[in-house]
Amino acid sequence: MSGTGSPTLNVDGTGLDIVIVAASWHETITNALVDSAVRTLDEAGANHTLVRVPGSFELPVVSRAALKAGADAVVALGVIIRGGTPHFEYVSDAATSGLTQVTIDTGKPVGFGVLTLDDEQQGIDRSGLPGSKEDKGREAAEAAIATVRAL
Ligand code: DLZ
Numbered sequence: 001m002s003g004t005g006s007p008t009l010n011v012d013g014t015g016l017d018i019v020i021v022a023a024s025w026h027e028t029i030t031n032a033l034v035d036s037a038v039r040t041l042d043e044a045g046a047n048h049t050l051v052r053v054p055g056s057f058e059l060p061v062v063s064r065a066a067l068k069a070g071a072d073a074v075v076a077l078g079v080i081i082r083g084g085t086p087h088f089e090y091v092s093d094a095a096t097s098g099l100t101q102v103t104i105d106t107g108k109p110v111g112f113g114v115l116t117l118d119d120e121q122q123g124i125d126r127s128g129l130p131g132s133k134e135d136k137g138r139e140a141a142e143a144a145i146a147t148v149r150a151l
Pocket of ligand 1: 024058078079083
């Protein structure tokens with residue numbers, strides 16, 4: 001994991017089937033998160049597939065479907081950037097509370113890689129792109145694997 005205080009986790013993904021569910025808004029940052037998650041799952045030896053959804057609002061329903069269909073865990077990725085209307089709060093809350101409900105209802109892990117940002121630079125800083133301080137795609141993928149191992 002990256003960032004101050006981040007833990008060292010059990011990231012042995014051998015034999016796990018993991019679905020990355022990624023939103024499509026703010027594609028430079030989102031694609032970087034996807035690339036990091038894919039790299040992390042490959043390094044961990046996990047099987048993985050990628051499903052794209054339109055926006056972060058759609059992450060919960062598709063994550064739930066993937067888990068119900070048999071995936072061991074989901075890595076949910078999205079980028080939500082504050083605009084001039086309250087829409088940011090609604091989409092952020094729908095994604096966050098929706099994914100929380102999914103993980104509790106299914107009893108399966110959701111690695112939470114949804115960035116809620118004031119501006120694009122905050123996302124680039126957390127994207128895992130060269131020179132960035134943090135790598136939230138990697139963090140979400142590692143958390144998904146480590147949580148499967150903790151169950
Ligand atoms: C509508 C919308 C807006 C304004 N901003 C974002 C965003 O920053 N990040 C994101 O992932 N999705 C955004 N969306 C789209 C919604 O998540 C959703 O896809 C649409 O409201 C259609 O249901």
